[in-house]
Amino acid sequence: MPRINLSINEDLYKQLQKVADKQKVTVNSLILEAIEEKYSTRVRYDYTTALKLMISESRKMDGEFTLSDLQTFKDVDQVLIENHINESPASVRARLGKMYNEAVKKGVVKGIERAVFMKNGVEKLKFLCRAAVYSNKLSKAASKK
Incomplete structure (x- = not known):
C-alpha cells in the first residue's frame, strides 16, 4: 500500500486535531477519510462506523481481550467481500487497530x-501473540480482581 508523507503548519494541525478529537478518530484517519470522500470513486470501508461498533463491543467484554475478540474486527474479511471493497483485510485491521488504540490512549x-503486568518492578504493556491486550475495568470480571 502506498504511503504519503505530509508536512503541514502547526495551526492547521491543531485545527485538524480538534476536529479529529470531536469525531473520536486520529488526525491521519480524518485526513484519509476526507481525501477518499473527495477523490475515491469506489466503495470504501467505513472506519468511523467500525470504530464506534468496536468501542460498543469492547464495553461488553469481560476482563481482558484483544481486538480479535471483537465481532466487528473479526468480520472485516466478510464485510470487504460482501461490499466488493478492494482493500486487504490486514491493512484494514491495522488501521482499525491504530484508531482503537489511539481512542483508548486518549x-x-x-x-x-x-492491560499491563509487572516485570522486575516495572509496569509493562501486555501482548498476546503480538496483539495488544485491553482490559475492561468496568466489567464484572475486572471488578472481582
Whole structure:
C-alpha cells in the first residue's frame, strides 16, 4: 500500500486535531477519510462506523481481550467481500487497530485501558501473540480482581 508523507503548519494541525478529537478518530484517519470522500470513486470501508461498533463491543467484554475478540474486527474479511471493497483485510485491521488504540490512549473509550503486568518492578504493556491486550475495568470480571 502506498504511503504519503505530509508536512503541514502547526495551526492547521491543531485545527485538524480538534476536529479529529470531536469525531473520536486520529488526525491521519480524518485526513484519509476526507481525501477518499473527495477523490475515491469506489466503495470504501467505513472506519468511523467500525470504530464506534468496536468501542460498543469492547464495553461488553469481560476482563481482558484483544481486538480479535471483537465481532466487528473479526468480520472485516466478510464485510470487504460482501461490499466488493478492494482493500486487504490486514491493512484494514491495522488501521482499525491504530484508531482503537489511539481512542483508548486518549481516554475516549471509558473503562477500557491497555492491560499491563509487572516485570522486575516495572509496569509493562501486555501482548498476546503480538496483539495488544485491553482490559475492561468496568466489567464484572475486572471488578472481582
